[in-house]
Amino acid sequence: MRSPAKTAACLPALAALFALLLAGGARADVLHRFAVIAGNDSGGADTRPLLYASADASKVYDILTRLGGVRTEDATLIIDGGASDVLSALGKVEKQAAEAARHGEHTALFFYYSGHAKDGALRLGESRLPIDALKGLVAAAPVDVRIVILDSCRSGSITRSKGARKAPAFAIESESPRDAKGLVILTSSASDEDSQESDAIGGSYFSHHLASGLLGGADKSGDGQVTLFEAYAYAYDRTVADTAESAAGAQHPTFSYDLAGNGDLVLTDVVSRHEGVYFPRQAPSGVYFLVDRQGFVAAEINKGDGVDRRVALSPGRYRVKRRLADRLRVGEIDVPRGELVTLEEGSLHDAPFSADPVKGGSRVELSARWSVGAGLGFQSVFEAPDGAGLFPPTALVDIDFALRDFLRRDWVLGFDLAGGSANGVAPVVETPFHFTEASVAAALTVEWPHRYLTPFVGGRLALLLMNRTFEDNAFPAQFYATLSPGIVGGAAYHFTRSTSVVARARLHYLLYNVDGNRSLGYWELATMVAYDF
Amino acid sequence: MTFKRLFLVAGVTAMMAACGDYSNEDLLYMSAVPSSSQLAVVLPAAMVTVTQAELAQDTHNGISSVNTMLDEVLGLVDAIRSYEPTGRTSNSRTWGPFADSNNRGWQWRLVVTRTDATTFTYELDAENTTATTPTWVPFLDGSFDLAGGVKRGNGSVTADFGALAAANFPLDSNTSQLATLTIKYQNYQTAGSPVSVTLTIMRAAPDPVTGVTSAKFTYEILADGSGEIAFTLVGNVIPGPAIETLDLNAQWLSTGAGKATLMVAAGDGAGMTQTECWDATFEATYNDKPWSVTEDAGDPSLCPLLPTFQQ
Numbered sequence: 001m002r003s004p005a006k007t008a009a010c011l012p013a014l015a016a017l018f019a020l021l022l023a024g025g026a027r028a029d030v031l032h033r034f035a036v037i038a039g040n041d042s043g044g045a046d047t048r049p050l051l052y053a054s055a056d057a058s059k060v061y062d063i064l065t066r067l068g069g070v071r072t073e074d075a076t077l078i079i080d081g082g083a084s085d086v087l088s089a090l091g092k093v094e095k096q097a098a099e100a101a102r103h104g105e106h107t108a109l110f111f112y113y114s115g116h117a118k119d120g121a122l123r124l125g126e127s128r129l130p131i132d133a134l135k136g137l138v139a140a141a142p143v144d145v146r147i148v149i150l151d152s153c154r155s156g157s158i159t160r161s162k163g164a165r166k167a168p169a170f171a172i173e174s175e176s177p178r179d180a181k182g183l184v185i186l187t188s189s190a191s192d193e194d195s196q197e198s199d200a201i202g203g204s205y206f207s208h209h210l211a212s213g214l215l216g217g218a219d220k221s222g223d224g225q226v227t228l229f230e231a232y233a234y235a236y237d238r239t240v241a242d243t244a245e246s247a248a249g250a251q252h253p254t255f256s257y258d259l260a261g262n263g264d265l266v267l268t269d270v271v272s273r274h275e276g277v278y279f280p281r282q283a284p285s286g287v288y289f290l291v292d293r294q295g296f297v298a299a300e301i302n303k304g305d306g307v308d309r310r311v312a313l314s315p316g317r318y319r320v321k322r323r324l325a326d327r328l329r330v331g332e333i334d335v336p337r338g339e340l341v342t343l344e345e346g347s348l349h350d351a352p353f354s355a356d357p358v359k360g361g362s363r364v365e366l367s368a369r370w371s372v373g374a375g376l377g378f379q380s381v382f383e384a385p386d387g388a389g390l391f392p393p394t395a396l397v398d399i400d401f402a403l404r405d406f407l408r409r410d411w412v413l414g415f416d417l418a419g420g421s422a423n424g425v426a427p428v429v430e431t432p433f434h435f436t437e438a439s440v441a442a443a444l445t446v447e448w449p450h451r452y453l454t455p456f457v458g459g460r461l462a463l464l465l466m467n468r469t470f471e472d473n474a475f476p477a478q479f480y481a482t483l484s485p486g487i488v489g490g491a492a493y494h495f496t497r498s499t500s501v502v503a504r505a506r507l508h509y510l511l512y513n514v515d516g517n518r519s520l521g522y523w524e525l526a527t528m529v530a531y532d533f
Numbered sequence: 534m535t536f537k538r539l540f541l542v543a544g545v546t547a548m549m550a551a552c553g554d555y556s557n558e559d560l561l562y563m564s565a566v567p568s569s570s571q572l573a574v575v576l577p578a579a580m581v582t583v584t585q586a587e588l589a590q591d592t593h594n595g596i597s598s599v600n601t602m603l604d605e606v607l608g609l610v611d612a613i614r615s616y617e618p619t620g621r622t623s624n625s626r627t628w629g630p631f632a633d634s635n636n637r638g639w640q641w642r643l644v645v646t647r648t649d650a651t652t653f654t655y656e657l658d659a660e661n662t663t664a665t666t667p668t669w670v671p672f673l674d675g676s677f678d679l680a681g682g683v684k685r686g687n688g689s690v691t692a693d694f695g696a697l698a699a700a701n702f703p704l705d706s707n708t709s710q711l712a713t714l715t716i717k718y719q720n721y722q723t724a725g726s727p728v729s730v731t732l733t734i735m736r737a738a739p740d741p742v743t744g745v746t747s748a749k750f751t752y753e754i755l756a757d758g759s760g761e762i763a764f765t766l767v768g769n770v771i772p773g774p775a776i777e778t779l780d781l782n783a784q785w786l787s788t789g790a791g792k793a794t795l796m797v798a799a800g801d802g803a804g805m806t807q808t809e810c811w812d813a814t815f816e817a818t819y820n821d822k823p824w825s826v827t828e829d830a831g832d833p834s835l836c837p838l839l840p841t842f843q844q
Contacts, residue, residue, distance in 0.1 A: 389557060390555065390557060426557055426560050427557065428557045428558070428560060428561045428683055429557075429560040429561060429564050429683050429684065430682065430683075430684060431560065466553075466555060468555070475559075475560055475563055476614070476615045476616070476617070478553070478554050478555040478556065478559070478617070479553045479554060479555060480551075480552075480553030480554075480555030481551070481552055481553055482551035482552070482553075483551070511551045512551070512555075513551045514553060514554065514555055514556040514558075514559075514621070515556050515557065515558040515559075515621070516623070
């Protein structure tokens, strides 16, 4: 299982895969690459939904098809799919690879998974795919090179399996890529570690650094090609460094291989597209963040002193940040299609830490967001002792505002306004009256987001303002105000990414103290449509 | 803060914050005291013309007098009751004291008490706050017995104008002549018991002209809207030296058509009785006036067929 807000450790695996796929670098014509990439935020029962597993998978898919020599027709991206989807995709690759082999092509299979894993199985929603079975399927695939990258908790357990051996910590020398055959496995964390996500970077630490490395950050040799071991080394260093002081502890990616030849493999070619950002040799050393329009870190490049770096970003506008001891250096850069833009130090300016373009400024801070909802509800005071005679059942119009992840992840601070009216009959005097109610309330709930359904429970404190006027003014109007604590629960069904239908129930305590102290209660049911900003 | 503490704080805050006058019990206590509109005499409305039947006009005048007196006595209660009670106990509600805006230095207080499951008593008191030793002076003293619901029952209330006068309350020229005004009423109807109001006025001193010391009005109304009122008139109605005492008894249908008899109880023409009937427009259809036969008109067969009243 991969834990949110922490780190991941798939870099070695991804690096190995890319290396195999690009074995021979520009000589990709001799290695036909296939890819099956899966991401699932949900791990089914007894797991907590991830936030970025699907996004990580999409990012890897983009890099592989853009820079990794994988044709889009040879790549399958499975987002929030089940085990059967993965098995189906692998079956398809087997057929394609067998056909390619008949034509005398060398073939490579890249399998990447980001999501939950638990008890020896990948958890794809409610379905499970045993890791041993996956490994067996990949091993049996009719390809020359197989690379498996798992970005999930305790994924390192797979590398303890028979047939794989631990890599000797980046000591492998590059040999002829065409000698590389067999199985490479990279995992985001060791067998006893969680893989962590970060709101600040918008992904898992491992996949983020792996992707940054593949975009060019890991090109230690400076030849414009990122090899398996370069990528793994880069991702390993950055992941361990970023998670060293996290609450979950340092996360150590693992790398194992069983190759017929010990050759390194080129994973991405960051030169061929001649597109992205170029950090010249004279640019100051340090860690550069390139932040996309959505506020997520598209690449994080650790540039050494006196070396240059190419980062093969896709076209777009990016904010650039370099962190110094006492300030930031920030700026913006446009990457036109088909152009490699040089980042000039002069285009950056000093900025305080408060102007950090990286969300949260810190890797573990939350990015709070608002939502608003409107709907209809129904409220009824319990009968005993005479609650219903005092306050008639009432239809309400509700407007809710919610601030998510402000106090802490998955905690929702809510504010709501409601109003309604009803007709009743005062029982003791048998006189009809018109009842009106308005309420303003604050609530604190905890929610468990899933892809479609998000259940929630919490507490609420409402200020109730109630009034009634009697038919023919038989009696003077009466008013009552009180604070009412209660509990709330329900679920939101997301039918689009930002829109959901909410069903909610409330149970409240109602103190009534005019005719003596009485503890009444009331329940509410409501349904509404909510929009997340 | 744990949820447990959060709810504890919320509960304590709720205890401190709850307020208002939202009460069914208050309605019950309010219902025990009659409003002037509840006891007002209602005669079907019609255009009053110069040719209106003589006794119909007397009836209207009598009804107007009754309603005016009810307003005098119960209007103040109505005003006080428009506010929320200022005090609540398990068997009482208190309104006030409220300052009397028309009589500076005086304030009023209404206390309604539930003496048992079906009986309420109430008292409206006045107090001179500028007096050396302010004392509450009972003005209204009433009771109400429930009869199958808070809106149904029998009640009585006595207004003690004499007590107010003794405490130097600034009564107006009309009320200063009164000692007490007692109202007895039944506000529901059964097969043999109509809605009824009896109003008895005791003068502080005999009328210097007529010597009258008291007056009584009785009023009944049936479910179909027909009604009856009876009261005494005093005046020099019949030519002659004596002042007459006349008992007027008027009955009407819900349409307004009615019949009245005016009997001379004392004075000139004692023992004689005038009978007059009118239609729904209050135009006379029959008049038999022994002391003025020239005014006789119509036919007794034109009188409406009236139900039987109790009084």
